[in-house]
Structures are given as C-alpha cells and as structure tokens.
Amino acid sequence: MKTMLKVTQFEFRYQIKSKFFIVGMILLFLFMWSEFSPYLRHYPIQDNNDIQQLFSKGIHQELLRVEVSPAETLSAAVLHMEQLKEGDFSAENVQAAKALASQIKAQNLSLEQAHALVEQQYPSFVDQWNVFIEERGVRLGNIEEVAPLFRYYYERQSFSREFALLWSDRLQIIMSALSIPAFLLLFFKDRRYHAIEWLRAKPVTGFQYITGKYIGTVLAWCLPALIVSTAANIWLGLKFTMDEYAYHFMDVFLGLLIYVLPAFVFSGALIILLGFLFHNEIAALPIFIVYLLFNVAASAFGRDESHPLGYARYMIRLDEHSSTDWLAYIPHQSLVLGATLLMMLWAGQLWLRQGLKGKGR
Amino acid sequence: MHIRVEQISKQYSKKSYGLKEVSLEIQPGVCGLIGRNGAGKTTLMRIISGILEASSGKVYMDGRLMDSKTRKQLQQSIGYLPQEFGFYPQLSVLEAIDYAATLHGMKGETKKAKTREALEKVHLDVQSRKKIRELSGGMKRRLGIAQAIVHEPDILIVDEPTTGVDPEERISIRNMLTEYAGHKTVILSTHIIEDIAQSCKQVAVLDQGMLKYQGTIAGMIKAVSGVVWECSLPLSMDYKRILSEYITVSSHYMEDAMKLRVLGEEAPPHSVPVAPTAEDAYMWMIGGLTK
Numbered sequence: 001m002k003t004m005l006k007v008t009q010f011e012f013r014y015q016i017k018s019k020f021f022i023v024g025m026i027l028l029f030l031f032m033w034s035e036f037s038p039y040l041r042h043y044p045i046q047d048n049n050d051i052q053q054l055f056s057k058g059i060h061q062e063l064l065r066v067e068v069s070p071a072e073t074l075s076a077a078v079l080h081m082e083q084l085k086e087g088d089f090s091a092e093n094v095q096a097a098k099a100l101a102s103q104i105k106a107q108n109l110s111l112e113q114a115h116a117l118v119e120q121q122y123p124s125f126v127d128q129w130n131v132f133i134e135e136r137g138v139r140l141g142n143i144e145e146v147a148p149l150f151r152y153y154y155e156r157q158s159f160s161r162e163f164a165l166l167w168s169d170r171l172q173i174i175m176s177a178l179s180i181p182a183f184l185l186l187f188f189k190d191r192r193y194h195a196i197e198w199l200r201a202k203p204v205t206g207f208q209y210i211t212g213k214y215i216g217t218v219l220a221w222c223l224p225a226l227i228v229s230t231a232a233n234i235w236l237g238l239k240f241t242m243d244e245y246a247y248h249f250m251d252v253f254l255g256l257l258i259y260v261l262p263a264f265v266f267s268g269a270l271i272i273l274l275g276f277l278f279h280n281e282i283a284a285l286p287i288f289i290v291y292l293l294f295n296v297a298a299s300a301f302g303r304d305e306s307h308p309l310g311y312a313r314y315m316i317r318l319d320e321h322s323s324t325d326w327l328a329y330i331p332h333q334s335l336v337l338g339a340t341l342l343m344m345l346w347a348g349q350l351w352l353r354q355g356l357k358g359k360g361r
Numbered sequence: 362m363h364i365r366v367e368q369i370s371k372q373y374s375k376k377s378y379g380l381k382e383v384s385l386e387i388q389p390g391v392c393g394l395i396g397r398n399g400a401g402k403t404t405l406m407r408i409i410s411g412i413l414e415a416s417s418g419k420v421y422m423d424g425r426l427m428d429s430k431t432r433k434q435l436q437q438s439i440g441y442l443p444q445e446f447g448f449y450p451q452l453s454v455l456e457a458i459d460y461a462a463t464l465h466g467m468k469g470e471t472k473k474a475k476t477r478e479a480l481e482k483v484h485l486d487v488q489s490r491k492k493i494r495e496l497s498g499g500m501k502r503r504l505g506i507a508q509a510i511v512h513e514p515d516i517l518i519v520d521e522p523t524t525g526v527d528p529e530e531r532i533s534i535r536n537m538l539t540e541y542a543g544h545k546t547v548i549l550s551t552h553i554i555e556d557i558a559q560s561c562k563q564v565a566v567l568d569q570g571m572l573k574y575q576g577t578i579a580g581m582i583k584a585v586s587g588v589v590w591e592c593s594l595p596l597s598m599d600y601k602r603i604l605s606e607y608i609t610v611s612s613h614y615m616e617d618a619m620k621l622r623v624l625g626e627e628a629p630p631h632s633v634p635v636a637p638t639a640e641d642a643y644m645w646m647i648g649g650l651t652k
Contacts (some may be wrong), residue, residue: 010463198442198443
C-alpha cells in the first residue's frame, strides 16, 4: 500500500509538470468557460443586459419572453407586413400582406376581427398570418417583467441542481476526451524510454505499479477540474445567496462525485487495459474514440432504451437522462467503479506478463 | 550473498532455447558472464533478477528458493541494470534516483542520504540537477548503476554496462563495480574480455544457451595452456589453410610475413607456443568465431 502511494505521489508530480497536462487544462478551462460564461456572468439576472445576453445564448428563453397585449401584437404584425419586401416571400404573399395591413389600418380592426378577415378574404395567407401573430405575441422582457418570473421559476426548481447537472454533463464530456492524453501514453512512455526492465526488477507488484500510476494521473487531472468547479460553484453560490435564492453548494460536488469521477476513472482504466491487451496503446485509441462517440452522441442507437448497450449509453452523457433523483444513479455508478477496479487488476497482471520491450511474450 | 542456479532452462518455442540446463554457483565478489550475442547471458541475468520466469530449474539465494511467493522479497536484495537503460528524459538525475529508492520502500532522511551516497559513488552528484535528456551515454550508464545500488543490494546484476562507452568511462564503470563488490555479489555480463580479466574473481562462459566453463580466470587460462600458437608465415605460403584449420585469435600483415595467433591442439607450421591469455581461453571455449 505504501509503495503504491509513493508511486501515486511520483506520478502526480510528474503529470502536473507534463506538457500534455498543461495543454489539457487550458482546453478544459476554455471549454467550460465557453459553455458556462453566460451563467457565470449573467446569472441571476440583474439588468436588461443580462436578459439580452442570456437570450442571445439560448438559455432559458421561455423565462425571458413576456406576452404582449392583442393590440400591441396586431400593431407589430401590421408594421411587419408593411415593411415586407419582394423576395421575403412570394410576390403574391407580399402583395396580400400589404393589402391586408392597409385594410386592418383603414378599418381599425381588433386582433380578433383581423383574424376573421384573414380567414375569409386571404385563406392562402392564414398560415403565414398565424406565424406573424405568434412571433409578435411575445417579446423580450425587461428586468421588471422577467425578474419575478425568474425568481418564481427558481423557487420551484433549485438552480444549484440544474447547474450541477449541466456542469457535470459538460465536464464529463471534456474529462472523458482528456482521458486520451492523460492515459494513452501513461505506460507507453515506460517502453519508449526503456524503463520496463529495470522497473520490473524492483520489489513492486504489477497491481501496485499500475494502480499507483493510474491514481496519480487521476488525481492530477481531476484536481484542476475540482478547482474550476469549486470556483464556479462559490461564485454562483454567492451571487444567488446574496440575491436571496436558495443555493445548495453540495450539488456541484455531488455531481462531480456521482457523474464526472466514475466517467473519468472508467475511461482511464479502459484505455490502459486496451493498451495492454493490444500491446500497443495507439491501437486502443480508435476503440476508445468509438466508445466516447457512442456515449456522447445523444442519438446513439436511436435512443432505443431497450438496446442491450443502452445501459452503458449514459456513462458519460446526461443531457437526456438527467434525473432529479441522484441516488438512483449510485448502483449504476458502483458498477462502473467495480468494472474499473477489475480492469486495473487485469492490467496489473498484463503488465507483469508483457514482454520486456513492451510486446507480449 | 551466495547464488545457486540449478538446471535452469528457458525455452521460447519448441525449437528455440534461451538457456539449456544451466547450473551455476556464484560466490560474493565479481562474477563475469561472457559469451557471444545470443549466448543466453541476458536471459540468465533476467531470471536471476526475477523479471523472467525460467521454463524449468531453480534459483536459490542464500538457500532461499526464488518463486512467485518470495520473488518480490528477494528483489529487495537485488539491484539490476539492464543492457538498455533509460527513464523519462524530463526528470532530473536526482528525481530518477529518488524514485528508484522509493520503489525500494525507502523514505525520509534515509532515502535522501542513500540517494546522495549512490550519486556520489557513480560520480553523478555534481550533475544531480541535470535532466536525463542532457546526459551523455556514459552518464546514463552511471545513472543506471546508481538506481541499481541506491538500496545497497547484496546482489548487483549489470548487463553489459560498458557497451558503447568510451575507454575512460569503461574503466571508470569497471572500477565502480569492483569497489562496490566488497563483500557483495556482482554479476557482470560483457563481451569485453579485458573487463572480465581486470575485475572478476569468477567467470562463467555461456555459448548457445549452455554453460561452457565456470571457475576462476586463472583456471580458465590454465585450461588452454599448450594450445596457443603464434606463427609467422611467409607471404608466399597458403595461410588460408591455417585460418580454416585453427581458431584464429588475431592476424596482421608484417612487411614480409603474415603474423597469426591461433588456437589448436597441434602446432601449425612456423609457430612457437605462447602463454595463453583470457581472450585465448574464451575463444577456445566458444570454438572460435562464428563462420
């Protein structure tokens, strides 16, 4: 156990100084920032700029729009129809729109009357009319209008939970992708630098050596993810708490523990095992990429839940499967961790049996 | 530590043997293993160091059998430098030795002291901050020795440590190993006979996976007394016949003659018997150069 910890310590120090690690961490930071900067900068909404920014990023647009009065809707629709140019629609439709707009204005019709008029006199324009009215029936709200809706929504649904799930989902994807540079060359470098033979002569078992290096790598790569997550969590938590929203700081950490860590450790163990099985880590790469795509692609296996591999599908991606009952995930993730341990035991055996140049016997 | 190798064989495939029933007794001091490439030296060293399993036979260290249960424990007393040694190039010399010491379970002040001591022994203490990628071939070899001796093993196994290094470095490495030996056991494999002659108390000659000789250098030389000849052949003479009938150790052209040093039970023409050397003895034991 002590030897394993020492190997872990060594590998941790080695990893955090490696170029792959530094580049990987920059990628992690950039990816998470690109995904979450609107949340970090504009949540909870404070002014109209926050609303516009969130709307432009497509975040909770349903909370940011407010309904307008029928008179306002009609007036906006009329203005829109008057401004239509040829080329926007067919010449016939543009003509009909302009005629309809002047008729509504001339007769000073209400929305209801205008609707009846369209149905009677412009039957071919009904669909387009409905789209115009629907689009103009809502507008981007201002802070006075949106803030109460926002508060109402997050009093019923915890923001910290929503954020934790989304954060875990994105972090799982990037961490699983980063497991390639983290683990692919982990044992390859022993072979490359002619270290296998003298390492094997040391009083260390295969399991101690493999697991020690593996844990050191996991810790090194998970540490920045934990730091970034903690920083984002504290930042948002303080902002929400100061604005008198309920915020559970543990949600993000639970997300890391239940979703991100198992996905990363499983990916790492899989890469290592495949590398030993093929006697060549590079050969493990295409298989792992297929596994990654299979997990990440939302449409993997046509969303067929009855597919025998469907169970494994949510090992990384959560989008479609985010559950409010996190505890329900624990048996599944325990299986993942159990499989990881088995793979490491197997890899330890294979390390002892691999040829001294890294090839099989 | 006393090593006993009993009937060790290593079979790679039906027809391919690395070692064939080799039995050997190795006493404290430097023991040289010589043999041509592919003779089985590396295989034997790997088996003794516990990184390769023999197909049959046994290895005892001070009477303790090396098997799957005792291997890791016995490896605590073994230091091994393989023929090809390397480690992550971006690590410093100190970090690499520190890691080797860690793998032997050393910690704290003891580890620091032993690491420093090992680097001093191989004269790398000044370069301890240097990165491995900045080391010369000879320095890397010395680093390899340092990782093998950092835990002060009773048995040090070094596989061709002087291959590819300059003569000065070669002598330095040889001296380091002789100094280390003291009351410990050093197994040194090489195909440089001079290294063996200069530093080994015991010698074992391997050829095609079989043990051809085990004993002292003096004994090995004595075994070939009366079979070494030096002949000076006129250039007009057909010297090719002699080359084919005798084991030729050396040959060179003089102004009016061809000078040969050959091995054979009968005296060749124009020859005088000469005192054998370790190289003569080795050549005699392995049956000359591979044709």
